[in-house]
Amino acid sequence: MNIKTVLITGCAGFIGSNLVDYILSTTDWKVRGIDNFSTGRSEFLFQALQNSRFTLLKQDLKEKYLIIDEFEGVDCVFHLAANADVRNINEDTNVDLRENTLVTHNVLECMRSKNVKKIVFSSTGSVYGEAKVIPTPEDCPFPRQTSLYGASKLACEGLIAAYSELFGIQAWIFRFVSILGERYTHGHVYDFYKQLIKDPTSLRVLGDGNQKKSYLYIGDCVRAIMDAVEHFKDTVNVINLGTNEYCCVNDSILWIKEFLEVNPKIVFTGGNKGWVGDNPFIYLNTDLIRSSGWVPSLTIRDSIIKTLSYLQSNKWVLR
């Protein structure tokens, strides 16, 4: 890869900021970060901002017909800016369309305008809806969407592939399971931890606790992204990211109880879904990414414990 300068949208987010740090520490690339700081946190860029190869632009990518000068001279865009809360659905059905689909179109237009020819995109295993094949491979039967979040990410994938066809852009599209680890600030492990430090005697659990979940450690995630971009050379590369294991929410509760040395009363809200549109089971076939030589370093249990340790040492992220 003949890369000198990359641009990372959502650079102050969970995955974005970890990717910034990983790229700065493993390459000699210049990194331009963009974030609107709606959910991203400047504290996550503490290390990066001390590096002279990193520059930061505070910019909202939702602006219509936006062409950003910072795309000039960029060799590859890592487009991670997105609405990250999968569950915020019934209040505002427009949020995923606005923050994912339209923002991705803006990013592609910036790339086209400034002649940027590579994009890395963070999609989601949610695009498989209620998958008929589990573990789900990238070329599973044409899925049906079950969430506005998944639908918006699918729309982004479609836009990227079409731009690739029309304008000669090379793309790496990653379909993630949920990610855990340092700077993780949403999702059920975070919610459970927050509840338990407030009241260690009681834990409210959405659904019945039997929802199966697959997780990947953030360090393994950013390493997989970089390995895949180096390894896969198709025009459009669609790659699942996850581990070969899964757990139940109830398993994770056990591990969390053990680690925090608490024994709360568990109150289940009932039903087999955490929320309407929640997919009971996203478990991805990861043969493709493993064919690059990549293997995850942490089990789900270890990545949950790593996450809890991080939250314990960084209580400010709970604010």
Added chain:
Amino acid sequence: MNIKTVLITGCAGFIGSNLVDYILSTTDWKVRGIDNFSTGRSEFLFQALQNSRFTLLKQDLKEKYLIIDEFEGVDCVFHLAANADVRNINEDTNVDLRENTLVTHNVLECMRSKNVKKIVFSSTGSVYGEAKVIPTPEDCPFPRQTSLYGASKLACEGLIAAYSELFGIQAWIFRFVSILGERYTHGHVYDFYKQLIKDPTSLRVLGDGNQKKSYLYIGDCVRAIMDAVEHFKDTVNVINLGTNEYCCVNDSILWIKEFLEVNPKIVFTGGNKGWVGDNPFIYLNTDLIRSSGWVPSLTIRDSIIKTLSYLQSNKWVLR
């Protein structure tokens, strides 16, 4: 189907106006039509406007956060409003996103607001991109998009399926091949006819003429839609519409020459695609729609001749 009132968006378009007439003549439903008349033509509603069960609203569905009172009391929306020109890509990359994806979201929001629980949607065989399985079934391997038009229709399908999951909406999503017949006003048969009445001695053909094309007659299309809505009762019904045959552009040129009794010099622009992003071959497996009992009444050749006869008797549509 317990239906009394339906609403048809894009009611003055090619498919929309034919559906309006078909519904008025085969049911006792009240039909509310919406069109912004950007490409729709009021002449196509000549018959409908004489029927007391038909009402027309001139309205652009692109307006943001639009809630339209006409959705009140509607039992089923037939959402056909769309950017119809698949080829208008390099000039404005935003048009499909704006006129298909965002408009479909607006329509779904109107439905949610007014408690409409059924939607029929005109998608496209273009969502299969360069299909790996031909004839392509509805559950083919997860496709890659090759056009902004297909990507936008896929985004619409995703939105509709997600709304179905979240808000209890029942959906019929039709993936069409190209449609021919009365009121057809774009596509290669139209272009060829227009060229040949201007100059019968010469015909300019995009590509090399070997592009394979599958077509369906508009009368068979609207009948298939109505039959399918009656027959298929899943929450989200995805249904291919096409015939069991295909032709080459060169075949169609022969039939057109025969029918018009002209013998032009054919000038090929070359290449195996009509335009960048054109799919050389959309040929759909139609076993599912045929399982409802529906069969097409016209061959491709007959539907091309029917189209030419219509254009000959209605030269005003060429203006």
